[in-house]
Amino acid sequence: MPRKAAELLESITGKLAPDPHANRLLPLIGRGAARRSTLAALCLEQRHVIEADRRAFLHLAQRSAWGSARPGEAGSGGASAVSEFFTVLAEGEAVAGHRLGAFGAACGVDEEQAAAYQPLADCQSYPAYVAWLALNGEPADVVLALNTNFAAWGDYCATIADALRRHYGYDDAACAFFDLFAEPGPELRQKSLAAVEEGLDSGRTDEHEALRYGRLLQAYEARFWHALWELDQRTG
Structure with missing residues (x-):
C-alpha cells in the first residue's frame, strides 16, 4: 500500500491523541477501584452504543458504494x-454485541435491568455524532476520524480487559468484548489503508474536515468516560 495513506493516518492520529490523564474512570478500573455497579452501567451504555454504531456504519457503507459517496447524491452502487x-x-459491532452479553452477566445485569435502564446523555453523545456523520460526513473523511478514535478506544479496552481478570475475577468470556477491540485484526488495518488511499486518489479526502470530525469524536468519547466516572463517585 502506498506510503502516503499510512502517513496520513499516523499524522492525524498523532494530532488528535487524547490527553492520557483525561479518562478518570480508566485508572479506577485499572486498579480495581471502580464499583461493580459502574461496570454494569458501562455494559448497559454499550448496549445502546453498539447497535447505533452498527446501523450508522451500514449506512456509511451504503453511501460510499461506487457512485453514491457524497451526501445527497444518488449513485449506481457497487x-x-x-x-x-x-x-x-458493522460486522465487528455485531460480534461485539454478542460478546457483550457475557460481560453483562458477570456484572449481574439481567434483561429486566437492561430494559429499565435509562442511558446517560453524555454517554450517548458519541453514537449520536457517529449517526450525524453517517448522514452528513464525507465517508472518506469519516474513515480517518474513526481510526483516530479507535486507537484510544483500543488502549482503553486493553487496560479494562486486564483489570477485569486481575482485580474482578472475570473469566475470558466476560472479557471477550474488550479483547475484541484491544487487539484488532490485521484485516481492519488493511481495510483502513485501502479506504484512505481510495479517498486520496478520488480527491474526496479533506484532512481539515477529518481533523474536525476526529476532534469532536474524541470530545464525545471523553464525555462518555467522564459521565461514568461521575456515576461511580455518586454511587454509595
Whole structure:
C-alpha cells in the first residue's frame, strides 16, 4: 500500500491523541477501584452504543458504494474500499454485541435491568455524532476520524480487559468484548489503508474536515468516560 495513506493516518492520529490523564474512570478500573455497579452501567451504555454504531456504519457503507459517496447524491452502487471498510466495522459491532452479553452477566445485569435502564446523555453523545456523520460526513473523511478514535478506544479496552481478570475475577468470556477491540485484526488495518488511499486518489479526502470530525469524536468519547466516572463517585 502506498506510503502516503499510512502517513496520513499516523499524522492525524498523532494530532488528535487524547490527553492520557483525561479518562478518570480508566485508572479506577485499572486498579480495581471502580464499583461493580459502574461496570454494569458501562455494559448497559454499550448496549445502546453498539447497535447505533452498527446501523450508522451500514449506512456509511451504503453511501460510499461506487457512485453514491457524497451526501445527497444518488449513485449506481457497487463495491469500494471505503464501503468495505464500513462493512467490516458493522460486522465487528455485531460480534461485539454478542460478546457483550457475557460481560453483562458477570456484572449481574439481567434483561429486566437492561430494559429499565435509562442511558446517560453524555454517554450517548458519541453514537449520536457517529449517526450525524453517517448522514452528513464525507465517508472518506469519516474513515480517518474513526481510526483516530479507535486507537484510544483500543488502549482503553486493553487496560479494562486486564483489570477485569486481575482485580474482578472475570473469566475470558466476560472479557471477550474488550479483547475484541484491544487487539484488532490485521484485516481492519488493511481495510483502513485501502479506504484512505481510495479517498486520496478520488480527491474526496479533506484532512481539515477529518481533523474536525476526529476532534469532536474524541470530545464525545471523553464525555462518555467522564459521565461514568461521575456515576461511580455518586454511587454509595
